[in-house]
């Protein structure tokens with residue numbers, strides 16, 4: 001090989017890959033919204049970037065969780081990541097509470113986030129309205145912990161659904177504020193928000209986001225729902241009194257189904273409109289249900305296999321915690337030093 005070629009190969013090898021961080025709360029069984037809005041993009045970016053994907057259990061306790069269910073959902077969320085194709089060999093997969101630096105950096109960053117900024121977060125307003133008996137301080141400072149999650153790993157890019165955009169902007173503000181005072185410390189992260197599927201809506205109330213903690217089980221499709229259940233939920237999906245499948249303002253239910261169908265088939269809205277020209281909503285709903293059910297089937301099969309092997313899942317957790325912990329410690333030490341904390345050797 002010529003020297004030029006060797007140098008070029010070396011350059012490619014040495015080129016630092018950009019880093020991705022994202023996470024999902026184990027606050028229920030993951031939904032189609034989590035899959036389309038987050039996990040599919042995790043997968044898309046997985047080869048091209050250095051990726052850390054976290055199960056954010058510390059975030060989940062901002063809303064009361066039943067301990068046994070939180071534990072089960074934590075295993076399940078990790079198993080879903082792997083079943084969806086995120087391999088632990090190529091990505092760092094870990095549980096947030098296994099890396100103590102998240103909580104430590106969160107305290108520090110809380111001193112650089114303003115009360116007014118946190119008060120403006122719409123998720124806090126929504127969640128406190130839905131949990132009026134438990135408006136705890138963790139719910140209020142949730143975005144600070146999220147900023148710590150991201151900044152700890154010097155992430156360049158954060159794949160999220162549109163509902164997390166405001167939190168991500170706050171993470172950027174905190175990073176810029178800290179960097180402005182202490183000099184370059186944190187990478188200021190960019191969001192990666194999909195154009196189609198950035199906000200999958202409830203099937204029962206299509207003006208509301210599909211959420212895994214929805215008390216109406218017909219509102220969401222869980223990634224692990226059985227085929228019959230998935231098809232039934234789509235057949236029952238709330239639409240409108242029109243009968244033409246077309247993407248238009250005011251047709252929230254149909255628009256939502258079209259964006260789900262488009263995410264699974266890769267078809268544009270125009271193509272979907274042509275495919276269902278002259279057909280009614282019933283045919284369309286069945287087609288969406290069957291497509292989603294077929295698309296999720298291999299994930300469910302692999303998930304079931306993984307859940308019988310807890311020791312494998314625990315070995316992934318352990319490896320991920322060690323890998324993430326090393327990176328996190330580097331940033332935390334840098335921050336503590338800049339702040340003037342005394343570091344013991």
Ligand code: AQP
Pocket residue numbers: 023024025026027028031033034035036037038159160161162163164197198199200201209210211212213214
């Ligand atoms: N409906 C959605 N459409 C598109 N993206 C979505 N995400 C969640 N719901 C949708 C994205 O999934 C990632 C993980 O979200 P999370 O579980 O950490 O928190 P969340 O946004 O509060 O999700 P849920 O399902 O609504 O959880 P609960 O019910 O516990 O509050 C994020 O990237 C999010 O954008």
